[in-house]
Amino acid sequence: MTGPTDLPTLPDARFAGLLDEARALQTKTVELRREIHRNPEIGLHLPKTQASIKAAIDDLPLEIVEGKSTTSLTAVLRGGKPGPAILLRGDMDALPLHEDTGLDFASEDDDAMHACGHDTHVAMLASAARLLSEHVDELAGSVVFMFQPGEEGEHGARHMIHEGVLDAAGERVEKAFGLHIFTSAASGVVQTRPGPIMASANSFHVTVTGRGGHGSAPHQAIDPVPAAAAMVSALQTMVTRKVSVFEPAVVSVTRIETGTTTNIIPETAFLEGTIRTLSERTQAFVREELPRVCEAVGAAHGVRVSAEVLPGYPVTVNDPKVAGRVLELAAEVLGAGNSEFMENPVMGAEDFSYVLQRVPGAFAFLGACPPDADPATVEANHSNRVIFEEDAMANGVAMYAAFALDALR
Secondary structure, three states: OOOOOOOOOOOOHHHOOHHHHHHHOHHHHHHHHHHHHHOOOOOOOOHHHHHHHHHHHOOOOOEEEEOOOOOOEEEEEEOOEEEEEEEEEEEOOOEOOOOOOOOOOOOOOOOOEOOOOHHHHHHHHHHHHHHHHOOHHHOEEEEEEEEEOOOOOOOHHHHHHHOOHHHOOOOOOOEEEEEEEEEEEEOOOEEEOOEEEEOEEEEEEEEEEOEOEEOOOHHHOEOHHHHHHHHHHHHHHHHHHHOOOOOOEEEEEEEEEEOOOOOEEOOEEEEEEEEEEOOHHHHHHHHHHHHHHHHHHHHHHOOEEEEEEEOOOOOEEEOHHHHHHHHHHHHHHHOHHHEEEOOOOEOOOOOOHHHHHHOOEEEEEEEEEOOOOOOOOOOOOOOOOOOOOOOHHHHHHHHHHHHHHHHOO
């Protein structure tokens, strides 16, 4: 017996209604998000945020462990059948910004704001835990929920890995998935790609020391200012002439400080900035070459140079198979129009990279552009005026749940 061969693939019964279930939890998702948004905390120690999360998931069948060196939370959901463990992650910390959105649930702290959407990550992950608790009999294995502080430069993921989050279920997790909301895509769209998806990040600090003097007599001084200025140009030349065009690298001098007034040649100049690369090889080259370039320029100007490159986050690298499956799940659960392949990586950095160094997995972006805004010009993450479309969070909840149900079938 034969039949037509051009019929669409039938949807997987495991995902039928999953998005509707996520939408049914939207009130709880929004409530937790707004509570955390009003009370942002920065860094590795977020007691109010931790307390809010615990209260939100306290009634669920989870094994909860609090962090020792940070206020992290690890929660384990045991499936109804034996099987491996997988990990879902959401970060918790805010940024040192004064919020200027005008939202009625705006930050109550003048010096902190959830400008990168980590409040939405926490809320989506908590609701995913609730949704998956309703499907526990379908899970052949365990889900580890990683509520992580200190993503914004504090290496929070490393703290949690050191304290055993990857083995929280009693065995090493086999897959990991993380979502990051952003406004530069239509609301509800999931984007990811295989391989590098976010850059490594190192910072550099350079001190240039000459000899001070009167501004009218530079020949009697050793002026560090032109030396520092020459270093800025030399570093850009280094990137364009010594790094392959097929190995992206960004070196940005973001701060220069020197002098006190108009008629004094200062003794010292100070400059600092960031290095972004998409491979460990290029990262290592730039880290070694930057001090050499600065020292060589300094020698030409007769100044002393002290250059230091500080380690930051590694490249965030997606497992190709897992990333491909995330795109398939997004199309199946959210609709084909909400699944997009990312052509290019993002040059921002992310400490979920530490997890993906140890476990095959994927990191993805969730669009949350407000409906009356243009993704190309909307206020972006880290702006003190950024506003995320909350309806997108239901798609994030559904994606977390779908990833777990698919991995633990």
